[in-house]
Amino acid sequence: MTAVxxxxxxxxxxxxGEQGERAVSDGLAGGSDWFRSDIERKRMKELMRRSDFPAVxxxxxxxGLLVGFAAAGVALWRSWPAFIxxxxxxxxxxxxSDSRWHECGHGTAFKxxxxxxxxxAIASFMDMRDPTVWRWSHTRHHTDTLIVGRDREIAVMxxxxxxxxxxxxxxxxxxxxxxxxxxxxxxxxxxPDERTFVPAxxxxxxxxxxxxxxxxxxxMVAACVVTHSVVPFLxxxxxxxxxxxxxxIYALTQHAGLGENVLDHRLNTRTLYMxxxxxxxxxxxxxHIEHHMFPMVPYHRLADLHEQVKHDMxxxxxxxxxxxxxxxxxxxxxxKDQTYYIRRELPPGAAPxxxxxxxxxxLEG
Amino acid sequence: xxxxxxxxxxxxxxxxxxxxxxHEDRDYxxxxxxxxxxxxxxxxxxxxxxxxxDGLVMGxxxxxxxxNGRFDIPTGKAIRAxxxxxxxxxPTKVEDGTVxxxx
Numbered sequence: 181m182t183a184v185x186x187x188x189x190x191x192x193x194x195x196x197g198e199q200g201e202r203a204v205s206d207g208l209a210g211g212s213d214w215f216r217s218d219i220e221r222k223r224m225k226e227l228m229r230r231s232d233f234p235a236v237x238x239x240x241x242x243x244g245l246l247v248g249f250a251a252a253g254v255a256l257w258r259s260w261p262a263f264i265x266x267x268x269x270x271x272x273x274x275x276x277s278d279s280r281w282h283e284c285g286h287g288t289a290f291k292x293x294x295x296x297x298x299x300x301a302i303a304s305f306m307d308m309r310d311p312t313v314w315r316w317s318h319t320r321h322h323t324d325t326l327i328v329g330r331d332r333e334i335a336v337m338x339x340x341x342x343x344x345x346x347x348x349x350x351x352x353x354x355x356x357x358x359x360x361x362x363x364x365x366x367x368x369x370x371x372p373d374e375r376t377f378v379p380a381x382x383x384x385x386x387x388x389x390x391x392x393x394x395x396x397x398x399x400m401v402a403a404c405v406v407t408h409s410v411v412p413f414l415x416x417x418x419x420x421x422x423x424x425x426x427x428x429i430y431a432l433t434q435h436a437g438l439g440e441n442v443l444d445h446r447l448n449t450r451t452l453y454m455x456x457x458x459x460x461x462x463x464x465x466x467x468h469i470e471h472h473m474f475p476m477v478p479y480h481r482l483a484d485l486h487e488q489v490k491h492d493m494x495x496x497x498x499x500x501x502x503x504x505x506x507x508x509x510x511x512x513x514x515x516k517d518q519t520y521y522i523r524r525e526l527p528p529g530a531a532p533x534x535x536x537x538x539x540x541x542x543l544e545g
Numbered sequence: 546x547x548x549x550x551x552x553x554x555x556x557x558x559x560x561x562x563x564x565x566x567x568h569e570d571r572d573y574x575x576x577x578x579x580x581x582x583x584x585x586x587x588x589x590x591x592x593x594x595x596x597x598x599d600g601l602v603m604g605x606x607x608x609x610x611x612x613n614g615r616f617d618i619p620t621g622k623a624i625r626a627x628x629x630x631x632x633x634x635x636p637t638k639v640e641d642g643t644v645x646x647x648x
Contacts, residue, residue: 210593225562228601228610287613287625291603319612319627323593379629476601476610 185339192328193337195373199329208327208441215444215534216473217489227477227485230291234480235283238460239299242280246272250415257411266414270423271461274351277306278427279463279479285315288478289463305393308358308420310365312385316377322475326440326448332373336436338518340511349428351421358420362397365390426461433503434468437510439521444534445472447523451486452497469493492531494524549638549645552585556642563607565598568648573635574598575644576618578605583637584618585646591623591630 191197203209219227246269253265283289284300304311317332324330336345347353361371365386370378378386396416403412410418439447446469454466465471467482470489477485490496497503510522526533552566558577565588566573572588574597586607590597595611602608605618614628621634636647 221562222559224599225601230601230603287608287615293625315626319592322612381629382626474610476608476613 189337189339189341193334195329195332195376197329200376201329203324203327203330203441208443209324209330213443213534214325214473215446215531217492217531219474219488223488224474227474227481227488229481230288230478231480232291232295234478235289235295235299238463239280241460242272242276253414254411257409266422269415270419271426272423273306273419274421274423275425275427275430276461277303278431279461279465281307281309281314282318282465283463283479285311285318286475288476305396306419308355308362308417310361310386310389312382312389313365313370313374313378316379316382317374320377322472325445325472326435326438326442328440332377334435334440335431336511338440339515340436342511342515345428345432349425351424354424355417355420359397362390362393366394429500430458430462430465432507433466433497433500436507437514437522439523442534445469446492446494446526447521447533450497450503451493452500452503454500458500491527491529494526547647549647552637552644552646554642555583555639555644558583558644561602561604563598563600563602565596566646568646571648572596572598573646573648574607575637575646576602576607578602578618582619583639583644585635585637585648586616586618586621587633587635589632590614590628591632592628597632 192199194200200209249265249269249272253262253269256262256265280289280299281303284296284303287293287296289299290296301311304314321331321333326334328334344353364371368387370383370386400412400416404410433450433452435448435450438450442448449469449472451469452466454462459466463479464482465479467486470477470482470485473489474485486496497506506522510520513520550568552568552573552575553564555577558564558575560577560581561579563574563576566575567588574586574588576584576586578584586597588596588598590609590611592609592612592614595609597607597609599610600608601610602618606615606624607618608615609628612627613625614623615625616622616628616632617624619634621632623629623631638645
């Protein structure tokens with residue numbers, strides 16, 4: 181495989197380029213042949229069962245913390261404790277909103293669809309992700325996980341865009357990009373790649389949402405001007421810059437350095453253990469292989485699902501640090517060797533890996 | 546010509562559950578709701594052809610196991626994205642403990 185850099189690399193991963201067509205013709209696209217562990221139907225139904233209690237409890241706590249730290253930050257403004265309050269508020273806004281967006285987008289967080297939809301709308305705004313576009317983008321991510329030319333959510337390409345990844349720890353590229361997308365949507369257009377996965381009948385919703393969001397952001401800017409203060413920006417929008425660093429650290433553990441163009445989530449996704457605080461902020465998405473294999477299992481049952489299927493899984497990483505000790509060298513090696521990817525050992529007795537019959541995953545990663 | 550075909554015994558399906566049924570190379574999903582009513586639809590989700598028999602029945606709604614799209618079971622109406630197209634439904638009847646589907 182010839183090394184691709186710069187624009188060629190973007191073209192290689194583009195949803196409108198040759199790789200997407202190739203994935204379709206090679207039978208990699210469409211998501212019908214992915215490996216899944218066997219689970220007895222009765223047990224699966226228990227794991228899939230919905231409940232409002234865990235998500236209501238966690239959402240009330242989340243909103244309570246957001247309001248509390250925001251109020252404390254405003255009250256203590258111009259003193260050093262305000263810095264701590266906004267640092268925590270920023271993570272609760274910029275990082276925790278992503279997992280709420282994600283789980284409510286799947287429709288699994290709450291049993292009550294109305295609650296799912298309301299929290300999804302709020303979290304989408306906080307995440308600066310159009311709820312319609314990203315619902316379809318994430319649908320594609322689950323259909324064609326890390327299939328090149330099909331999955332828009334491949335965060336770490338081969339070779340990795342290291343400057344971009346570093347900048348996005350502080351939202352430096354994603355924040356202006358998301359603002360630009362919002363303006364484009366508000367003007368009645370989709371981005372070119374969005375046209376490949378957003379149905380035409382859904383477009384109006386995108387434009388309407390963007391126009392409402394533009395008004396909210398305009399009011400925020402006006403509030404900054406009127407009050408001669410940056411506080412309104414620190415409360416709305418700003419956390420997408422100063423509060424996303426932890427989200428990026430979480431998110432890169434999901435797939436970085438693992439296999440592309442495979443049909444087995446054990447080859448392209450990572451499960452790791454985390455402490456209670458991180459699992460609250462991340463809503464248990466550290467059990468990411470399990471989530472991809474069975475996306476209808478709510479976040480609050482993923483630990484149980486993990487226990488159910490771990491005999492089929494590569495050993496879970498004991499910590500984020502352990503995961504990064506593998507990710508960083510792998511990503512650096514992929515700068516020179518784009519065929520390399522981490523292929524982890526399965527425990528004895530586990531179902532063997534499923535790779536596409538054309539051997540493409542083995543040859544090209 | 547469509548005809549009544551024996552799909553399964555009533556006790557083969559738990560209350561508020563679904564099973565798969567294959568007939569002449571076509572997949573069907575047979576449902577038993579919480580009220581004890583039996584229904585049948587095409588076996589695949591209209592979004593990306595995932596088998597609905599692996600999904601979750603909630604009241605009179607079936608949720609696709611892949612992307613969580615939802616259909617109203619009695620009417621087949623698509624009620625949650627990413628499904629936008631209704632799923633085909635088939636008449637059912639129960640006789641002597643057997644569920645028949647008109648296919």
